[in-house]
Amino acid sequence: MEPERVQMYNLSSAQGHRFAEIATEMTEKIKALGPSPVDS
DSSP states (O other): OOGGGOOOOOOOTTOHHHHHHHHHHHHHHHHHHOSOGGGO
């Protein structure tokens, strides 16, 4: 798996807004990368 597909974040439960931002950013990155070569 490419390193671009995996990231780790340390957030507290009070950072819900930041979690949503990160989830959106990662979703956009994954869509731009296309299908995973591991699924092939």
